[in-house]
Amino acid sequence: MTTTDDRPGPARPATPTTPAAPAPARRALLPFLPMAGHTAGKRSPVTCHLKCGDACAQPAPNSSGNPYFRDVVETALSRRAVLAGALVAGAAVAIAPVVGDALPAAAHDRGRPSGRLGFRAIAPVPAATDAFVVPEGYQWRPLVRWGDPLLSPADTFDPATLTPEVAERLFGYNCDYVDILEDPDGRTGVLVVNHEYTNEGIMFPPAATPEELDRQRRVAMASHGLSVVGLHRRRKGTPWEYRVGARVNRRITATTPFAVDGPAAGSALLRTVADPTGTTVLGTLNNCAGGTTPWGTVLSGEENVNQYFRTAGTSPADKRYGFADKATTRGWEAVDPRFDARTPGYENEPNRFGWVVEIDPQDPTAPPVKHTALGRFKHEGANVIVGRSGHVAAYMGDDERFDYLYKFVSKDRYRAGARHRARNKQLLSAGNLYVARFRGDSPVEEITGTGALPSDGAFDGTGEWVPLVLDGVSQVPGFTTEEVLVHTRLAADAVGATKMDRPEDVEPNPVTGRVYVACTNNSDRGAANKEGATEPNPRVANRNGHVVEITESGNDPRSTTFGWSILLLCGDPATTTGTYFAGFPPEKVSPISCPDNVAFDSSGNLWISTDGQPGSIGYCDGLFKVPLEGRERGRVQQFLSVPRGAETCGPVIRDRDEMVYVAVQHPGEDGSWAAQQSFFPDYVAPGTLSAGLWGGPRPSVVQVYRTPRS
Numbered sequence: 278m279t280t281t282d283d284r285p286g287p288a289r290p291a292t293p294t295t296p297a298a299p300a301p302a303r304r305a306l307l308p309f310l311p312m313a314g315h316t317a318g319k320r321s322p323v324t325c326h327l328k329c330g331d332a333c334a335q336p337a338p339n340s341s342g343n344p345y346f347r348d349v350v351e352t353a354l355s356r357r358a359v360l361a362g363a364l365v366a367g368a369a370v371a372i373a374p375v376v377g378d379a380l381p382a383a384a385h386d387r388g389r390p391s392g393r394l395g396f397r398a399i400a401p402v403p404a405a406t407d408a409f410v411v412p413e414g415y416q417w418r419p420l421v422r423w424g425d426p427l428l429s430p431a432d433t434f435d436p437a438t439l440t441p442e443v444a445e446r447l448f449g450y451n452c453d454y455v456d457i458l459e460d461p462d463g464r465t466g467v468l469v470v471n472h473e474y475t476n477e478g479i480m481f482p483p484a485a486t487p488e489e490l491d492r493q494r495r496v497a498m499a500s501h502g503l504s505v506v507g508l509h510r511r512r513k514g515t516p517w518e519y520r521v522g523a524r525v526n527r528r529i530t531a532t533t534p535f536a537v538d539g540p541a542a543g544s545a546l547l548r549t550v551a552d553p554t555g556t557t558v559l560g561t562l563n564n565c566a567g568g569t570t571p572w573g574t575v576l577s578g579e580e581n582v583n584q585y586f587r588t589a590g591t592s593p594a595d596k597r598y599g600f601a602d603k604a605t606t607r608g609w610e611a612v613d614p615r616f617d618a619r620t621p622g623y624e625n626e627p628n629r630f631g632w633v634v635e636i637d638p639q640d641p642t643a644p645p646v647k648h649t650a651l652g653r654f655k656h657e658g659a660n661v662i663v664g665r666s667g668h669v670a671a672y673m674g675d676d677e678r679f680d681y682l683y684k685f686v687s688k689d690r691y692r693a694g695a696r697h698r699a700r701n702k703q704l705l706s707a708g709n710l711y712v713a714r715f716r717g718d719s720p721v722e723e724i725t726g727t728g729a730l731p732s733d734g735a736f737d738g739t740g741e742w743v744p745l746v747l748d749g750v751s752q753v754p755g756f757t758t759e760e761v762l763v764h765t766r767l768a769a770d771a772v773g774a775t776k777m778d779r780p781e782d783v784e785p786n787p788v789t790g791r792v793y794v795a796c797t798n799n800s801d802r803g804a805a806n807k808e809g810a811t812e813p814n815p816r817v818a819n820r821n822g823h824v825v826e827i828t829e830s831g832n833d834p835r836s837t838t839f840g841w842s843i844l845l846l847c848g849d850p851a852t853t854t855g856t857y858f859a860g861f862p863p864e865k866v867s868p869i870s871c872p873d874n875v876a877f878d879s880s881g882n883l884w885i886s887t888d889g890q891p892g893s894i895g896y897c898d899g900l901f902k903v904p905l906e907g908r909e910r911g912r913v914q915q916f917l918s919v920p921r922g923a924e925t926c927g928p929v930i931r932d933r934d935e936m937v938y939v940a941v942q943h944p945g946e947d948g949s950w951a952a953q954q955s956f957f958p959d960y961v962a963p964g965t966l967s968a969g970l971w972g973g974p975r976p977s978v979v980q981v982y983r984t985p986r987s
Contacts, residue, residue, distance in 0.1 A: 321892070321922060321946045326606060328451075328474050328563075328943070330584025330599065332677065337801060338597050339679040341770035394878065394902075394916075394932040398867050401849075402899070402918040404891035407955045409941070409979065410918040416984050417917075419958045420468065420938070421506060421519050422977040423450050425969075427526045435966060436973070437482055440492065444499035445528050448506070450475045451976045452940040454567035454577060454658060454874075455927030458638060463513035463934075467525050467638045468506040469575045470927070470978060471564035475500050476943060477607070479974060482950045491612050498531040498609060502561055503577060505529075505638045514934045516980050527641040531560035535634060538706045539649035540749050544759040547629055550622025551615065558629040558647055559615075565676070566658030566782050566874055566927070571669070571691060572701035574637050578656030580676055582630035585609060588618040594764045598654075600627055628763050633659045633673070635705065648705045651685045652745070652765035658874075662785040662834055663691045669704050670834030672792055674780030675766070678799045679808060681774040682713040682783060683765075684742055686835050707749060710762070711742035712774040715841060717812025726803055726810035726817035728846050728855020736815050736857075737842035740827070743772045744837075778802060778814045778822065782874045785834075786905070788881030792827040793844070795872040798889060813841065816855055820893045821848035821870040824885070826905075844883075845903070845911065847872060849894040859911025867915035869901050870894045873924065878932040881905060884916075886925035886939065898924045900939055917981060920957040922946040922974075937981040945974035 325332070396412040411417050424434030425448045432446045449472030459466040475497040484490035507523025510516060520526070535558045541547060547555035565580040583599035587610050590602035602619070604610075610617035615626045631653040637643040651659060654675040661671045667690030673683045687708040691701055717724070717738040719731035730736070744752040745768050751758040753768045761768040778799035785792045796814070803809045803817025810817050813825060824845040830836040846857040849868035858866050871889030878884065883903040890896045899918040904910055919925050919941050926940035945955025953963055955974040965972035 321943075323476065323478070323946045324924075324943055327476050329581045330606065332581065332599065337678045337807070338599050338766070339677065339770065339776060393935050394930070394937070396914075396916060398914040398916070399899075399918060401868055401894075401896040401915065404895055404897055405921055406897055406918075407921040407945070407957060408918075409920055409957060410897075411981050412916065414984055415981050417979050417981045418516050419977040420508075420517055420980050421448050421470075421504075422958060422975040423448060423452075423500075424971070424975065425519070426521050427504065427506060427519075427528060428522060430521050434969070434971070436480055436971065439481075439496050441495035441499045444496045445530055447500075447528075448504050449502060449528065449530075450480065450497075450500040451942050452504075452978055453565050453926040453942055454575075455929055455938055455940045455978055456567070456569045456575060457508065457517070457929060457931075457938065458569070458573060464510055466508045466517070468504075468508050468517075468519065468978065469567075469569075469636070469638045470504045470506070470940065471567055471577050472501050472503060473563055473565055473580070473942065475607075476946060479945060479948050479950060479953060490608075494607060494609055494612050497607060498560075498613075499528075500530075501564070502528065502530040502533065503564060503575075503636060505636070505641070514936065514982070516982055525638060525641055527638075529561065529636065529645055531562060533560055534644060535559070535561065536644045536646045537629075537649060538646055539651075539762070540707070540746070541649035541759045541762040544649075544763065545625075546759055546763045547625055549615070549625050549629070552629075555625075561634050561645070561647075562630050564634075565656070568658055568660035568671070568784075570635075570661050570701075571663055572698050572704075573639065574635050574702060576659045576661070576671075576705075577634050577636070578658040578673070579631050579634065580655045580657060582627070582655075585630070586616055586618050586627045588627055589624075594767060595627075597764070597766045597770075598627070598631070628653070631655065633671070633705070635702070637702070649762050650706055650708055650710065650746075652683060652710050652761075653763055654680070654683075654765050657781040657783070659685075660782075660784040662787070662790065664834040666833070666835060667691050668708075668835055670785075671705065672783040672785060674777075674783045674794065676779055676781045676797070678779055678801050679776035680766070680780065681769050682777055682780045682794060683769075684711045684713070684834075685709065686711070688748065709744060709748065710746040710765075711744055711837070712769040712772065713740055713839075714743050714773060715740040715775040715811075715813040719812055724810050724812055724815055726815070728816045728857065730857065731812075735842055736812050736846075737840070738812055740775075740839045740841055742837045742839070743774060745769065745772065775811070775813060776808055778819050781872075784875050784877070786877055786881050786883070788877065788879075789905070790829070790832045790834075791905075792829070793875050793883060794825040794827065795875050795885065796823050796825060797871050797873055798822040798893070813843070815843070816846065821846070821853060821856075822872050822889075823847055824872055824875075824883075844905075845869070845872070845913070852894065858913060861909070861911035861913075866911075866913040867901060868894055868896065869899075869913050869915070870896075871898075874926055874928060876928040876930050878902075878930040880932070884928050884930050885913075886928045888924035888926075891922075897921065900925050900928055900937070920944045920974075921955050922948070923955070923957070923976075927978075935983045939979055939981070941977050941979055943974075943976065948974070 426432040454471040505527040507520040567577040588600040632647040636645040671685040723731035778796040848856040850863035870893040873888035923944040929938040948954035959970040963972040
């Protein structure tokens, strides 16, 4: 299968050359990498350093003694058959062999249509391949790239000389969550994108002076946050173009004012010398996944915020959230005193990050909001569903080894219709906050840590949502409501929540109402002095991750009990023991590892994007379709692969338009300014900067669509 990119531009070299190294007197921002040599089954040590603050090089913040399952089993799963199919090679344009037959099933058991995204799964792509690979019959095109102007065509992109003032007007770096809010005619719309973190080592040449270093730090601050971008196209099913200077276009950065709402707004725990009311916060940081609400706003999760602050590092809260008394990687404390919480008056500044934020993409004048009612932790994102009662539930994962799954249920009810939009925008301001406790239904001796199924043939059981706050009142002894919401991890420890293997994206299926939890991995499970295998986390040294399926009792998001089962135990069946694909024959699936973000098509099929496959199974990260009903349930089929060093983020599946959108984050992560390792998406000669194209990696939002029929 041939992958194509129909963008105009100069020919791309098949084998890029390496530019000359800069003068040795210059200083790069990238320091020592603690995770170098320790990332098997995870990701690049550079990504660990810049995205997560070397979280896995530190002790797991959760040292609580919550109850868990130490079950042991006597049997093991048989080795899986080798997955057929040749490997792909190439650079800008690649040939993608077929793995099996991944055409969609004729029908689901419930008679729902299967959607229009028919494709044959591509073969897994070796991790060194610098190509964006799509199935036969599809093309790809960047929609918007790092550095593209949003507010004026006069704002030009030049990484070597970029200023903070210009960077605040350009599309930001390392995009993650993506959604397109289409207008009714399908020809105009709004794109909303998160920008999680920056990699200054490949964004800029090494700084020659302290002043230049500080300029780069401020550019990095301006490259965080979110972008809102107006779109247009000829008709539905055709690629979008973005509009420079559109009315809705907006950048939200590390210095944009945010309103604080909910029960902790104004709390003494949120006040600083610059904000004595505790109700206005400057900026948002490390925005990972998100969610789009039924009322048309976008939620974004602040995740690994601890790495941006230097603190005293001595309090239980500092330790539980990973804050420490050491210089930060990016050194923002050198240009803004609030990032050094040891500074008198700024002790509470770290408490002002780690929230779910909400923006209104239709109103560029509306201040974004930080919702304290949803709790503070390493939010991957938040995804909302409306129950039959009209109450809304937001599901959230705390993306850390041995951390927890949460749910918020609104106090008030959703009301349909544009006239209720302002009221609906308040639904996340008050309600009940819960944390999950899972129970397995297998005997304790039947969970080995290998992934071998227990005698009942499934990893499954029941669970309960343990209340942390009800009707604005703390349910945790010894914690005030404000303390529960600001130090949510400590409150969840106190009620004995279940430790999970990095619960990242948590999304309800809009067709069935079932909730899917992507547990990316946890190689520490079962290590010395660490929790061992449990039925909801059944593998020790879990390098490949798994997906949990939850069914709320009565299919009611307000319920405080649920059933659960493991849908997937990920890995390459050819090389990994203990894989499981909802009972589907393993020799017929695409290998998949490190599930991260999830999405659904119009028929309720699950789509999974991955983050970490190069280190775990040796393949580039990608996007995978997984049917959830009938004979095809569990059949993992790879739809696309992203370039070298990148992860796949923010999938949006518009199967009725035969279109898919993904964010390509951190391509060429392990490179340097002098020796870039990816040239995605422009694929021009190294160092080239001409006609908007650049010879280096540019995180981008990509649209995939059907090749026009002649």
